[in-house]
Amino acid sequence: MTTIRDVAKKAGVSVATVSRFLNSTGYVSQEAAEAVSAAVAELKYELNPVARSLNTKKSNLIGLILPDITNPFFPELARAVEDIALTYGYTVILCNSDEKPEKEKNYIETLKKKYIAGFIVTSNQSDAPHYANANLPIVALDRIINEKIPTISSNNKEGASLGTKALLDRGCKNILFLRGPEDLNPANDRYEGFMETIQQVDANYHVVSCPFHFADSQKIVEQMLRDHPEIDGIFASSDVSAAGALKAAALLGIAVPEKLQIVGFDGVALGEMLTPGLTTVAQDVYKMGAIATRVLIKRIENQEIDHQFYEVPVKLVLRGTTRSGIE
């Protein structure tokens, strides 16, 4: 392995000059620069990032902390983070937290020892002093940790309003809202959006809390549809829940979208694979991940960031679980 000393010798300068040239720090004469450049090329010198880390106390590692990569929302996010990180020369470490503060804390401490550059965090823990005190660049997704930590989020409230209107516009009079976990910020924003919209019109509605889990949602919806046959529209706070609702309807022999219309939230690939295709409020997950990564890297590199809060717009995607015409 060629070291900076080999390069210095070959170029006839000191290691300090080589280092200055490589890092564009301090003065280096034209002459010296060329000599070093030539030596680097000739020796095929490549800087050792570990040695550098040891005294700069920095690395180009980014930690991505998410609850569970297995949850269909996260792979696309991870993909975006990795893509963008790569273009800036950063490497992504995957951390599944299972929402456990203990695990998150553990990752943060382990990776701090490796001089990790920063973290992107997707978590629903309402309180997280280990983030606030981490003393590291952090960007949050979907949840505000504190006012100093930039946050990227979908426009959940607006999205919920869109989804609700989609059902109302298509004639629904009795809407079931599948509310997500109550300790989850984005789910609560969606709840607010639904409530504000539904209360402006003359329609009945039910709200049921329901985890973002297929089988549970299916069971809950099945029971609701049995107890309340008048329900003619379901708005689920996640696509997975919506899939559960669709399955429940199928099992009960309720025609979708003729007798019951369903709208989901997320826009994951699953939606188009269902029959009928799932109408949903689609988040631009890739974009969220991309923005989060760019913001984080700016923070890492001490550049100014434009905002503390980025809201990514959502989009209504109409498919087969809603009727085509607006009544």
Place this chain on the structure above:
Amino acid sequence: MTTIRDVAKKAGVSVATVSRFLNSTGYVSQEAAEAVSAAVAELKYELNPVARSLNTKKSNLIGLILPDITNPFFPELARAVEDIALTYGYTVILCNSDEKPEKEKNYIETLKKKYIAGFIVTSNQSDAPHYANANLPIVALDRIINEKIPTISSNNKEGASLGTKALLDRGCKNILFLRGPEDLNPANDRYEGFMETIQQVDANYHVVSCPFHFADSQKIVEQMLRDHPEIDGIFASSDVSAAGALKAAALLGIAVPEKLQIVGFDGVALGEMLTPGLTTVAQDVYKMGAIATRVLIKRIENQEIDHQFYEVPVKLVLRGTTRSGIE
């Protein structure tokens, strides 16, 4: 930050003794051990992994190279790798290769500079000298790179046979086999398994190549069902393709499973969310990832491994796209 020198001073010994104690290398007297142990506890000393890496030229980083985490097969794999790695004190770096040898090579080189401990590779590139020459512990999933690299794979051929039989046993006489990409090892094993099984019985069949992609599969199947209305069973080499087939059938108004039965391959979560639920040959993806990680860590730590080739059994999961009784 407390260093090994602080500990040495506190314990009244040399840094060498501290290091020997921490690494269990060389001789350390009972007395010295206790003094060091006490000093470590008192100073809350934690070893700096970067400094260690610099001269051992080793780290506890594992690279996970996969085509695209967005593909529903991989999140569970990634999860397994991360879980197991964590229990052994390793950290996982996520690398999306998009099947491009260039990207893979780039990751390998970048991470080698960080003294990465080893790689788990899921790739379909048939030729990969950069792996063979990487001079690092590597474990392959689903594909044999060369005889020196341990490989973990599902029993694809056996699985294909199972899936084919499931259709035959339920009365299918005209089976469409959706073969996967032809440059993909596991897909070819499944093809072989299908062919061997179907040729032993008196049944018609068609074979069509078809990427593991929903919309493409749907189109291909739609066309095939139009051209060959006699088809009464479809065996897809992946669940995503099977989902496409199911959608095609729905669009054409063909009753599943009454007129057409469908079996997929993979066992991803999507299967149970479809209506009817997808009968499939399920791979134990988590187990594959777990085994791969354990084998890799054994290689990293120079322990003996049991086999060069691990075949993980598959399981037929019966759901609604096949009829319940065997005829």
Place this chain on the structure above:
DNA sequence: CTAGTATGTGTAACCGGTTACACAACTATA
């Protein structure tokens, strides 16, 4: 003409570990 600033470079300490080697003391063997 001189002080002050910008330009340019090298020496050597430092980041925080590991380890080769030298050396001491003690035990076992012939």
Place this chain on the structure above:
DNA sequence: TATAGTTGTGTAACCGGTTACACATACTAG
């Protein structure tokens, strides 16, 4: 009793970079 082997420890070099500081030269302004 001489010799070899085992146990135990410390010094200092080393991994491969960065950077504080000292020093030298050239240029500018007063």
